[in-house]
Amino acid sequence: MALDPRETQQLLAQAQIKLTGASEAGIKAELYDVLKEFFEDSSCWQEDIPFLPVANQTEYLLAPAQDGQIIRLNGVWDGNLSPVESYMPDFATLILRWPPQSDSPANFFARVTKTVTLPITRDALPVAPDWTLRVYSIHILDGLVGKMMGQQQKTYSNNTMAAYHLKRFRTGIQLAKVAAERANLKGAQNWSYPRGWRNNSQRGGVSTAYPTRF
Amino acid sequence: MPPPNLMTVEQMIKGVRNLLLDKIRPYRYGDTSLIAALNITLNDARRLRPDLFISRYGIEVPQYEEISGAVIPVEPSFRLPIEYGIAGHALLRDEEDVQDSRANTFILNYINMLTGQRPSVPVEGGTPAPRSKPRGSGPPAGGE
Numbered sequence: 083m084a085l086d087p088r089e090t091q092q093l094l095a096q097a098q099i100k101l102t103g104a105s106e107a108g109i110k111a112e113l114y115d116v117l118k119e120f121f122e123d124s125s126c127w128q129e130d131i132p133f134l135p136v137a138n139q140t141e142y143l144l145a146p147a148q149d150g151q152i153i154r155l156n157g158v159w160d161g162n163l164s165p166v167e168s169y170m171p172d173f174a175t176l177i178l179r180w181p182p183q184s185d186s187p188a189n190f191f192a193r194v195t196k197t198v199t200l201p202i203t204r205d206a207l208p209v210a211p212d213w214t215l216r217v218y219s220i221h222i223l224d225g226l227v228g229k230m231m232g233q234q235q236k237t238y239s240n241n242t243m244a245a246y247h248l249k250r251f252r253t254g255i256q257l258a259k260v261a262a263e264r265a266n267l268k269g270a271q272n273w274s275y276p277r278g279w280r281n282n283s284q285r286g287g288v289s290t291a292y293p294t295r296f
Numbered sequence: 297m298p299p300p301n302l303m304t305v306e307q308m309i310k311g312v313r314n315l316l317l318d319k320i321r322p323y324r325y326g327d328t329s330l331i332a333a334l335n336i337t338l339n340d341a342r343r344l345r346p347d348l349f350i351s352r353y354g355i356e357v358p359q360y361e362e363i364s365g366a367v368i369p370v371e372p373s374f375r376l377p378i379e380y381g382i383a384g385h386a387l388l389r390d391e392e393d394v395q396d397s398r399a400n401t402f403i404l405n406y407i408n409m410l411t412g413q414r415p416s417v418p419v420e421g422g423t424p425a426p427r428s429k430p431r432g433s434g435p436p437a438g439g440e
Binding site (some may be wrong): 102 | 343345347348349350352353370373374409410411412413
């Protein structure tokens, strides 16, 4: 999993156009921080990690299959897609609230939020999903340019423009956060009944075109 | 022979010698002194622009002991200020007044190109220029 190379080249070129006298190495180093903030605050990089519960065992080590550092546990579901009480006191270590009575016949899966981490690629680029720049390149560019302009005593230092670009970057983070919460479904609701009132059927309820909270 | 492109240590020193008008042996500025100036300039550039020396997991400033074909790992657009920095440092060694002025020019350009700042001009050495005579104190023009 890596950033789209053409989008990356485009991003670096755009950044150098806007930042007179900036080095490519410096831009790439700042890009790591920008992506880290973007993923941490938007929670838009998620992965479902399957695991097979064993009787009386509550602790499971989660290993993401597609790079990245796990920073948040979104939830755990059993084979019937029913939520399972669990938590993650240490990053990437899942603990089930109640030990399983027996070996599970089907995989559970844990949905986690991730962010970029080391190592970086040979080209000094952070490892992140290929859709990151395809979808959010404008916002990432704003974050990159804003953070670069916020550096002091450089040819591209500009506090006013830094504030402008970073504000746009924070807006982009919010957009990505909402889109991730709604699984990129236009018009989806971010509200749902509390757990005790929720069910998976439409019986007794109202069918809508936008059913959903994910 | 192709013009120096400042890629390697050898090319960089050749470019500096062009600026110093020191292209004919025996050189006024020896190899050792220019290599020292190169190393000092790279260290100073790291102070001003550490991003120029970012390696995979840190910041590494290269240092050299001899003129060779070793590549200087600085992006092409930043090799000119490095060349100016070396030339300025080499010229500071001279005691002649005119060299002080040239050294200042090179060093100010070096700093300005790396940081966008124009630092104040350092004091130049040398003998003060002779005073000009005040107006009206000389003998009257013409007359008897």
